[in-house]
Amino acid sequence: MRIGILGGGQLAKMMALAGQPLGHEFVFIDPAADACARSLGAHRVSDWSGPDLVNQLAGCDRVTFDFENVPAESLATLADRFDVRPSPKALEVSQDRLAEKQLCASLDIPVAPFKAVDTRPELMGAIDALGLPALLKTRRLGYDGKGQYRLAHSEDLEPAWQSLGEQALILEGWVDFAHECALTAVRDAAGEVRFYPLTHTLHQEGILRFALSGSPANAPWQDSAEKIVHQIMDALDYVGCLTVEFFVTEAGLVVNELAPRVHNSAHWTIEGSVCSQFENHIRALTDMPLGAAHSRGSALMVNFIGQMPSTDMLALDGLHWHDYGKQARKGRKVGHATWVLEDFATLKRRADELTAHLEPSQVQGLTGLINAAG
Amino acid sequence: MRIGILGGGQLAKMMALAGQPLGHEFVFIDPAADACARSLGAHRVSDWSGPDLVNQLAGCDRVTFDFENVPAESLATLADRFDVRPSPKALEVSQDRLAEKQLCASLDIPVAPFKAVDTRPELMGAIDALGLPALLKTRRLGYDGKGQYRLAHSEDLEPAWQSLGEQALILEGWVDFAHECALTAVRDAAGEVRFYPLTHTLHQEGILRFALSGSPANAPWQDSAEKIVHQIMDALDYVGCLTVEFFVTEAGLVVNELAPRVHNSAHWTIEGSVCSQFENHIRALTDMPLGAAHSRGSALMVNFIGQMPSTDMLALDGLHWHDYGKQARKGRKVGHATWVLEDFATLKRRADELTAHLEPSQVQGLTGLINAAG
Numbered sequence: 001m002r003i004g005i006l007g008g009g010q011l012a013k014m015m016a017l018a019g020q021p022l023g024h025e026f027v028f029i030d031p032a033a034d035a036c037a038r039s040l041g042a043h044r045v046s047d048w049s050g051p052d053l054v055n056q057l058a059g060c061d062r063v064t065f066d067f068e069n070v071p072a073e074s075l076a077t078l079a080d081r082f083d084v085r086p087s088p089k090a091l092e093v094s095q096d097r098l099a100e101k102q103l104c105a106s107l108d109i110p111v112a113p114f115k116a117v118d119t120r121p122e123l124m125g126a127i128d129a130l131g132l133p134a135l136l137k138t139r140r141l142g143y144d145g146k147g148q149y150r151l152a153h154s155e156d157l158e159p160a161w162q163s164l165g166e167q168a169l170i171l172e173g174w175v176d177f178a179h180e181c182a183l184t185a186v187r188d189a190a191g192e193v194r195f196y197p198l199t200h201t202l203h204q205e206g207i208l209r210f211a212l213s214g215s216p217a218n219a220p221w222q223d224s225a226e227k228i229v230h231q232i233m234d235a236l237d238y239v240g241c242l243t244v245e246f247f248v249t250e251a252g253l254v255v256n257e258l259a260p261r262v263h264n265s266a267h268w269t270i271e272g273s274v275c276s277q278f279e280n281h282i283r284a285l286t287d288m289p290l291g292a293a294h295s296r297g298s299a300l301m302v303n304f305i306g307q308m309p310s311t312d313m314l315a316l317d318g319l320h321w322h323d324y325g326k327q328a329r330k331g332r333k334v335g336h337a338t339w340v341l342e343d344f345a346t347l348k349r350r351a352d353e354l355t356a357h358l359e360p361s362q363v364q365g366l367t368g369l370i371n372a373a374g
Numbered sequence: 375m376r377i378g379i380l381g382g383g384q385l386a387k388m389m390a391l392a393g394q395p396l397g398h399e400f401v402f403i404d405p406a407a408d409a410c411a412r413s414l415g416a417h418r419v420s421d422w423s424g425p426d427l428v429n430q431l432a433g434c435d436r437v438t439f440d441f442e443n444v445p446a447e448s449l450a451t452l453a454d455r456f457d458v459r460p461s462p463k464a465l466e467v468s469q470d471r472l473a474e475k476q477l478c479a480s481l482d483i484p485v486a487p488f489k490a491v492d493t494r495p496e497l498m499g500a501i502d503a504l505g506l507p508a509l510l511k512t513r514r515l516g517y518d519g520k521g522q523y524r525l526a527h528s529e530d531l532e533p534a535w536q537s538l539g540e541q542a543l544i545l546e547g548w549v550d551f552a553h554e555c556a557l558t559a560v561r562d563a564a565g566e567v568r569f570y571p572l573t574h575t576l577h578q579e580g581i582l583r584f585a586l587s588g589s590p591a592n593a594p595w596q597d598s599a600e601k602i603v604h605q606i607m608d609a610l611d612y613v614g615c616l617t618v619e620f621f622v623t624e625a626g627l628v629v630n631e632l633a634p635r636v637h638n639s640a641h642w643t644i645e646g647s648v649c650s651q652f653e654n655h656i657r658a659l660t661d662m663p664l665g666a667a668h669s670r671g672s673a674l675m676v677n678f679i680g681q682m683p684s685t686d687m688l689a690l691d692g693l694h695w696h697d698y699g700k701q702a703r704k705g706r707k708v709g710h711a712t713w714v715l716e717d718f719a720t721l722k723r724r725a726d727e728l729t730a731h732l733e734p735s736q737v738q739g740l741t742g743l744i745n746a747a748g
Contacts, residue, residue, distance in 0.1 A: 017391060020413060023682070023697030023709075039394060041413060274692055274714075289689035296670065308397070315663035318648055323397030335397075340648075 001286050002027060004057040004082070006048050006075070007066035008035030010324040010333065011262050014270070015066065016040035018278035024286060029056055036325045037066075049074045054081055062285045064240065068094055068260060069141055085189075085239040085285045086260050093236065094258045097139045097170045107231050110254045112247075113173035120161060123171065127151070130173035136160050139168040146206070175254050177247035179372045181218050182211075183225040184243045184266035186280040186290055187233045194280065194293040195226045196273060199265045201245070202369040207305060207331070209365050211265045213272055214298030214344045216374030217248075224253055232258065241266070241281040264303065268338045271320045272299030298344040300354070302362070304335040313337060313357040344374060375660050376401060378431040378456070380422050380449070381440035382409030384698040384707065385636050388644070389440065390414035392652035398660060403430055410699045411440075423448045428455055436659045438614065442468050442634060443515055459563075459613040459659045460634050467610065468632045471513045471544045481605050484628045486621075487547035494535060497545065501525070504547035510534050513542040520580070549628050551621035553746045555592050556585075557599040558617045558640035560654040560664055561607045568654065568667040569600045570647060573639045575619070576743040581679060581705070583739050585639045587646050588672030588718045590748030591622070598627055606632065615640070615655040638677065642712045645694045646673030672718040674728070676736070678709040687711060687731040718748060 001024050005012040008030030016026040016037055026041030033045055044056040048070045054077075057063060063082040065075070072095055075088040093099045097114075104111045115126035117136070127134060132154070138147035149160035151171075180203065185195045200215035201208055229244050243263035245256040266277040275283075275291025283290055307328035314321055316339060323335045339354055341347045348370055355363045375398050379386040382404030390400040390411055400415030407419055418430040422444045428451075431437060437456040439449070446469055449462040467473045471488075478485045489500035491510070501508060506528070512521035523534035525545075554577065558570045574589035575582055603618050617637035619630040640651040649657075649665025657664055681702035688695055690713060697709045713728055715721045722744055729737045 013394075017394065020387075020391065020699070021694075021696045022685075023695075023699060025413065025699075039399065039415060275694075283688070288685050291688070292691035311396075311662050314657070314665070317666035320395075320649075321397075322395045325394070325397060325399075 001025075001061040002059050003282070003285060004029065004060035004063040005037070005066055006063070006070045008032070008037040008043055009066055010036055010322075010326070010335075011066035013037035013040055013324060014267070014278045014322075015064075015262060015282060018270075018276055019282040022279070022282055022286070022288065024282060027057060027060055029053065034327065039325070053078065057082060064261075064281070064285055065091070066261060086242070087237065087239070090236045090238050090242075090260045094260045095140055096168075097137055097172075097257075098168070100258055101170070101172075103232070103235065104255050107235060109228050109231060110252065112175045112254060112256070115171045117169040117171050120165070123157070123161065123169070126171040127157075130171060133174045135172045135174070136164060137170050137172065138164060139170050148206070175247045175249060175256075177249050177254070179217060179248050180245065180256070181215075181221065181225070181248055182243050182245045182263070182265040183229050184241055184263060184269070184277050185226070185229045185233065186241045186277070186284050186293065187238050188284045188290055189239050189287060191234070192290060193230055193233060194290050195222075195229065196266060196269055196277065196293045197295050198222050198225055199268065200369065200373050201265050202365055204361070204365055207303070207333075208264050209303055209305070209362065210369050211268055211301040212298070212344075212347075212369060212373055213268050213295050213300075214347075216344055217372060221246075221248060221253055228253065228255065240284045241277050264333070264336075267322070267336055268299035268301040268340075269293075269295070270322075271338050272296060272340050297340055297342045298347045299338055299340045300347055300366075301336055301338045302354075302358070302366075303333055304337070305333060306330050308335050309357065313354075316353055316357075319354075348374075375399075375435040376433050377656070377659060378403065378434035378437040379411070379440055380437070380444045382406070382411040382417060383440055384410055384696075384700070384709075385440035387411035387414055387698060388641070388652045388696075389438075389636060389656060392644075392650055393656040396653070396656055396660070396662065398656060401431060401434055403427065408701065413699070427452065431456060438655070438659055439465070439635060460616070461611065461613070464610045464612050464616075464634045468634045469514055470542075471511055471546075471631075472542070474632055475544070477606070477609065478629050481609060483602050483605060484626065486549045486628060486630070489545045491543040491545050494539070497531070497535065497543070500545040501531075504545060507548045509546045509548070510538060511544050511546065512538060513544050522580070549621045549623060549630075551623050551628070553591060553622050554619065554630070555589075555595065555599070555622055556617050556619045556637070556639040557603050558615055558637060558643070558651050559600070559603045559607065560615045560651070560658050560667065561612050562658045562664055563613050563661060565608070566664060567604055567607060568664050569596075569603065570640060570643055570651065570667045571669045572596050572599055573642070574743065574747050575639050576739055578735070578739055581677070581707075582638050583677055583679070583736065584743050585642055585675040586672070586718075586721075586743060586747055587642050587669050587674075588721075590718055591746060595620075595622060595627055602627065602629065614658045615651045638707070638710075641696070641710055642673035642675040642714075643667075643669070644696075645712050646670060646714050671714055671716045672721045673712055673714045674721060674740075675710055675712045676728075676732070676740075677707055678711070679707060680704050682709050683731065687728075690727055690731075693728075722748075 008028035072092040198218040200212040202210040269276040382402035446466040572592040574586040576584040643650040
């Protein structure tokens with residue numbers, strides 16, 4: 001099949017790396033001339049709206065996307081002509097933090113307390129209702145921690161409002177959590193679902209830094225996470241990979257965000273599970289049987305932000321390298337490495353071998369993650 | 375780095391699939407407009423000789439090849455301008471069955487008894503010396519069983535000579551073997567070597583049909599195979615992956631052939647080992663640290679010859695699909711699947727699940743292989 005992907009970043013690239021052996025071809029729609037997926041298929045230099053999009057995708061049997069800020073109306077238009085998976089509805093819900101939380105609430109799935117905020121009086125009312133600290137976020141177009149402010153004291157309101165006001169916002173009540181985790185699952189058009197093991201995640205400055213599978217701290221939460229993700233997938237008649245990010249709290253799991261696509265927290269599945277999220281996403285899109293999602297051992301993924309480190313790290317047996325082929329730029333995800341070991345205890349014992357290759361701030365983060373994991 | 379590959383077939387494709395995540399770019403030189411690697415890099419439609427080859431490869435940091443019938447003199451010329459790995463010398467030796475056997479003999483490595491044959495009297499003399507049955511082969515340009523005749527009786531001579539005469543030949547004495555196996559290893563420019571586990575191979579009509587890792591029948595031969603491959607690699611100052619095919623006889627291992635490149639018998643390493651032959655070949659070419667070659671469980675690779683079967687087979691958990699994107703054609707390798715299971719006993723017990731998807735001739739071959747394996 002020919003698969004059109006809106007977006008030509010690293011997620012599109014890894015979809016194509018997984019999809020080419022399945023016999024598929026790829027077309028990437030991306031306005032950046034140096035979109036990093038371009039070496040794996042046809043690259044159309046174009047944005048994701050406008051009447052020409054249909055022509056750009058001519059001949060595609062399926063259309064999907066590699067990030068969720070594709071205009072939902074573009075996708076809805078495309079859905080008249082192409083088999084778009086996941087559906088525009090799933091994208092629309094996840095593009096709007098309010099709709100996302102309302103969906104969860106309607107399914108009795110725990111989320112942070114929330115209030116829609118369009119005006120300054122609404123903000124004051126929301127703070128009265130939810131208390132401080134709280135998070136003021138744009139309803140749309142946020143990613144990697146962009147478009148959000150933490151309000152700890154009343155004096156934080158004014159700068160946040162100055163920066164974020166004049167657009168649809170949401171205030172989220174503070175959630176005290178022990179750690180964060182994410183569940184990735186894949187659902188095919190017939191409704192069959194496969195769940196990956198929970199990923200223990202660590203963010204710094206709003207950007208995912210580390211992801212760990214096989215974390216003992218997550219084991220008790222696998223079943224309830226699967227139940228929640230299954231509910232959401234069925235409610236959206238979802239096809240493809242979906243990742244749900246959770247807070248682990250004393251009261252149980254609280255849904256933080258949905259990502260209706262392949263997701264950074266599950267990059268470790270490329271080598272750490274039988275069939276990766278990328279391959280399973282493509283299998284689901286193209287009506288191939290789903291692959292096994294169970295994992296081998298414990299996998300630790302390190303994101304490379306800004307620039308790639310030295311390849312000396314490759315000397316670690318079981319370490320896998322993913323250089324996205326992107327220009328170095330501050331704050332940009334340019335690659336990752338995944339280190340797969342037989343179990344978490346081995347990973348914990350041998351963590352020093354990896355940290356020898358990392359920056360001090362990374363070492364601190366990783367040490368915290370491993371200690372929290374078990 | 376930019377890596378130029380002479381040849382743009384499935385081996386080049388799988389090298390690029392492994393090499394792109396390492397941050398490398400690829401240029402494929404192949405006269406076929408539909409060379410299947412073309413979706414993974416720049417494709418120059420050209421043969422492998424002529425003065426323009428240097429221009430076609432302009433900007434490449436390394437040059438390698440995906441099949442051994444590249445003219446050795448072309449490669450030698452390229453070696454003046456590019457860092458060619460493995461070296462033209464390694465290619466030259468493996469292109470000539472006589473030179474290959476002479477190299478082994480000089481290292482005291484067992485090979486089938488052999489005689490060079492250029493004339494009809496030499497053929498008669500060689501038969502007198504080696505007896506019948508014997509194999510009459512072209513010294514050069516044979517692959518997948520092409521360019522060879524089995525001589526069982528004196529009446530087989532004339533048709534074989536009519537077909538093969540007028541070129542440099544070799545007569546090989548018959549080797550009685552229990553089964554065939556192959557060892558793939560990778561060596562870097564500093565002389566470090568990693569060995570994959572022995573692969574149990576099954577050929578039909580001269581074409582590899584099945585390859586199995588974790589075969590109990592091979593376990594006793596791992597050490598002696600490694601010793602032989604190490605000797606050959608050091609003698610050739612080899613850089614990259616080399617596969618040596620063996621006969622397992624009562625007297626021990628006998629070298630059948632060398633393949634100075636990534637090899638079909640080790641395709642299972644993509645999912646069945648920590649770091650695949652393709653990735654390790656690219657790592658060695660580009661002076662990255664070598665990856666671990668040990669395997670996970672037992673892996674069975676099935677070649678798809680002529681045309682791809684139904685993708686229903688993908689419903690088997692742990693089965694991985696490789697559609698090379700080639701036009702169907704009788705006798706052509708168009709893809710393969712690899713099924714990875716926890717150990718050989720499990721594979722043997724569950725073999726029926728796979729054979730349900732295979733043709734009767736394949737089932738017969740696979741059953742024979744599994745019974746021979748243990």
